Amino acid sequence: MLMDFFRGITYVPQGFQLLTAQGLRRFVLLPIAINVLVFAGLLWWGAEWFHTLLLWLLPPAIPSEHSGMLGQLLTFLEGTIRWLLWPLFLLAAVVVMFYTFTALANLIGAPFNSLLSARVEQHATGQSPPQAPEGKAFLAESVEAIMDELRKIAYFALLGIPLLILFIIPVVQVVAPFLWGLFGAWIIALEYGDYPLGNRGIPFREQRRITHQHRLLHLGFGAGVLCLTIIPFVNLVAMPTAVIGATLLQADLRSRTTQAT
Template identity: 30%
Template structure:
């Protein structure tokens, strides 16, 4: 029961992020800039993948050349490749947007989570570390999601269990990315941040799954990104910073 309450409170922090940017409209507009840039990059990449999925599927399945149903098989592979690319785009959108918008979101996070003392460093010094941490997080994501991708082809399991597990895993790592700014301002290294979020898993999952679900809707990711950053700062300030 407590886990459910913590999960619900995690969702609530995301909603609080929307409330914060609604009251501070200039920060919402400020946070849209890097999200728009990242979105444009992904649109171009997905259009390229969609128009070349058939050729890529044929390249990856030379063993099917003699099959009578090779066209149907390669169509399914092409669809799977595009859906996999779309899922990867959702998973990496936050990391890329935060990397592009490091100075933007650092200021937005600091405005939502005002500290008396903080580990304040110029963004150009923290950017290489942030990119490295994001790449490590991406490796962890792929470690979980690649097996789930193949399990998605298993009847019944692929249509029921896999989407739920995928949303939970993706949600947790989205929370990892989004809370990085607020936790780094408290001087916490990557291993410390992971340990803290694992110790507060239900809240982290509630927040991240809510973000993940909205980010699946086209264009909503752009609008919701500033709210996600603000909500993550509020989650850290109210729940994580006071955790034992």
């Protein structure tokens, strides 16, 4: 039903509302803080590298080499070019950060997302998932979560290659952006649904079956999260919002299944 698509979208604002709930804040703020520090470090390193590159490409004019009008002209041109290149560097850095923030956030936040999902389920239903990760096993869970995240990235990239090819095929390329958007929403639903389902020991193949069984619901949720990731600054909280929303979605599906039986 089409209403399932719109109902799926509603889990995004529901997730957003729980970001500051008691018992969840540390799992929300810690990965965001780590991510911001990583990007700040990369930006600082990039600025230092760019400054060194400018000094190599545009070495300061030596006064003894040029004098008079020529020296003044060279100094003016050098300053003007530097003044133009720095804003371009900052713009490029912002664009790169904009498109890579979500991917890096997922990788860095992977060890925390299972814990966040478990706490959300306990908050929403009063019960923890059977295989909720414990603090003492956090290191082992972290390594496993990161490796699983890398495997999913490789899997999703492999699925996306045929869709990318559509962009260069005449006529078909007209619908390629629409198909790519659907693919993105589907992948997001699988990506974040893995945390609540993985906490229950459900393998990835079974996760895909569950997602496909309620595909419009999950597509709506994925589309809502996708919209969140393309909004500057708001995308800082896209990952925890999606984890919380996906957990609420799966909890509702289990509740509906239980009531039906």
